Amino acid sequence: MLVDTGNAVTDKVAEYAVAVILLVLSAIFSGLNLGLLGLNVHSLEIALSSGSVQAKYAAYILPIRRKANLLLCTLLFGNVAVNAALSILLTDLVSEVQAFILSTSLIVFVGEIVPQAVCSRYALYLGYMATPLVWGILFLLYPICKPVSMILDWLVGPEFTVIYNRNEMRKLVELHHEAGKGDGIQLDEFNIMTGALQYAEKRVAECMTPIDQCFTLDASARLDHETVLAISDSGYSRIPIMDVDPAGHAFVCAILYAKDLILVDPDDALPVRHVIALYNRPVTLVYSDCLLKHVFRDFKTGSTHIAIVVDVDSSGPGDPFYVIRGLITLEDIAEEIFQQEIMDEKDHAVRQGASLRVARRSGRSGAGRLEGPELDTVFHHLRGCYPALFLSIPEENLRFLLSRCPVVELDVPAPKPGVNPLSLAGSQAERLLRANMAIPVAQGGLQLCKAGQVAECAYLILDGKVQVLSGSAQQFESTLGRWSALALCMLGQGDQGDFVPDFTAAAIRGPVRLVRIDRGDFRRVSKMTRDEVLAAADHAVAPSDVQLASTGDIQPAKIGSQVVIVGSDHV
The missing domain is CATH 1.10.287 (Helix Hairpins)
Incomplete structure (x- = not known):
């Protein structure tokens, strides 16, 4: 008998109690062995920095978990000891065969399977709860387990940490x-x-833009109006400049930045060669099989954010030469990292100011409408530069008016020698005007208004040049360019009679693009209520077709005679 109190019943009860305690200790040792040692030190350090309740658990477990071999020896020694004691104790309670079967069953199911299954799923919490008990066991078994753990440290080295590739x-x-x-x-x-x-x-070839899909300029090109507008419409801020070497092989000789064009006057039509020679920026070349990480490292230096992708062609009888495959930018690498396309200025080119697109039509003028970013730009320009006139109109009313104002686009042919572009329009020119066609300069010029004749429309110039002659003898000449206004003062006259300008204005250098604001439409829209504006916008009604009523309903209005201006879309 392992327990002898002199009372057989008491001895049996005590032995069963000891067996239960040993079985519980076996379960604790077995569960903690799997739970604590299954917690990776790196995982605990990650949990420690999480800032959650798990950080509290990890802070308690990490010091004891760092003593890996000592913890292993302590838990294994304790587990084996209590299992052996349990087997010996059971031989006093039952027969040897029964003790073998019973101890094996209890140790396997109660002392191993159940605790390990539980601790493997709740290792962090149970390890935190059992930390004081483990420290106590470490203290008790330290004289035995410490030497063994030191031998293990010497034999197998420190604990192996998991590092992922x-x-x-x-x-x-x-x-x-x-x-x-x-x-x-x-x-x-x-x-x-x-x-x-x-x-x-990844390699550069996997994410580069092929050269045939790139916007490029020839080194022999001139920076005239058409070229500058093409650059603006492309939406790119860096333009590769192409040239040909004496052997006839194409190469990129420079990168033209859009900001280089700020001080360039398109009227001068400077050669591209002159501009790139002024800045003399080096061109970065990379091979198509170069790794992206190497290109990214070079881009991070800040010297450039664009590189030309090349390969070496040595197949011919002559010297090897570079073949241009495409170009790669910092944005391309960022898109590879983000795994999605970045929508920037090249995807949504906002047409404002100098970047306003001019639609050219041979021999005709077209009328469009303001919309999107362009409408916003014109809206803020008018309210900012002419506050006395446009701040008095509610925002919804002004936006509605601008959305219905025709955008007149005119092609101005080159004037013939000796022909005054501001000369009077003859009957043939008037017929062309009423047909909404451009008037050749030789037939009178593209007149917008004439001194002494009633005008009904004001203009805001979006692109091109308009010449103005003023004075009693029309002897004072001036030229208006982008964002200049013409005859806006008529809009503020209200119902004070007709507006008769004392100047003559005509488009002289094209293409010319203007916003035409009808005086009657301006007066009508400025008096509309918010409900009337919303109703007119919903029904796509023009301001001239809206009749103001006390009920705010949209009613058709009688369209009277109108003064026809160049580009007018109703006669």
């Missing part, structure tokens, strides 16, 4: 994303993380 990390991120269920790694975060892990292995 790039592919393993990518798979780990994928698993976290799939198992997150809303609280884990979101889709955008997953794309960025996987893109950052993958981009270093």
Whole structure:
């Protein structure tokens, strides 16, 4: 008998109690052995920095977990000891065969399977709860376990920490994303993380823009109006300049920045060669099989954010030469990392100021409408530069008016020698005018208004040049350019009679693009209520077709005679 109190019943009860205690200790040792040692030190350090309740658990467990071999020896020694004691104790309670079967069953199911299954799922919390007990056991078994752990440290070295390679990390991120269920790694975060892990292995050829899809300029081109507008319409801020070497091979000789054109007057039509020679920027070349990480490293220096992708062609009998394959930018690398396209100025070119697109039509003028960013630009320009006139109109009314104002686009042919572009329009020119066609300069010029004749429209110049003659004998000459206004004062006269200008204005250098604001439309829209504006906008009604009523309903108005101006879309 392991327990002898002199009372057989008491002895049996005491032995059963000791057996239960030993079985519980066996379960604790077995569960903690798997739970604590299954917690990676790196995982605990990550949990420690999470700032959640898990950080509290990790802070308690990490000091004891760092003593890996000592903890292993202590838990194994304690587990084996209590299992052996339990087997010996059971032989006193039952027969040897029964003790073998009973001890094996209890140790396997109660002392191993159940605690290990529980601790493997709740290791952090249970480890935190059992930390004081483990420290106590370490203290008790220290004289025995410490020497053994030191031998293990010498034989097998320090604990091996798990380090993932790039592919393993990518798979780990994928698993976290799939198992997150809303609280884990979101889709955008997953794309960025996987893109950052993958981009270093990719080659330039995989994400470059082929040269045939790039906007380029020839070195022999001139920076006239058409070229500058083409650059603006492209939406790119860096333009490769192409040239040909003596052997006839094309190469990129320079990169033209859009900001280089700020001080360039399109009227001068400077050769591109002169501008690129002034700045003399070097061209960066990269091979198509170069790794993205190397290109990204060079881009981070700030010297350039664009490189020309080339290959060496040595197939011919002559010397090897570079073949241009395309170009790569910092944005292309960023898109590879973000795993999605970045919509920037080249994808949504905002046409403002000098970048207003001019639609050219042979021999005709076209009328469009302001919309999108262009409408916003004109709206803010008018309210900012002419506050006395346009700030008095509600924002909704002015936007409605501008959205219905025709945008007149005119092609101005080159004047013939000796022909005054501001000469009077003859009957043939008037017929062309009423047909909404451009008037050749030789037939009278593209007149917008004439001194002494009633005018009904004001203009805002978006592009091109308008010449103005003023004075009693029309002897004072001036030229208006982009964002200049013509006859806006008529809009502020209200119902004070007709506006008769004392100047003559005509488009002299094209293409010319203007916003035409009808005086009657301006007066009508300025008096409309908010409900009337919204109703007119919903029904796509023009301001001239709206009759103001006390009920605010939209009613058709009688359209009277109108003064026809160049580009007018109703006669």
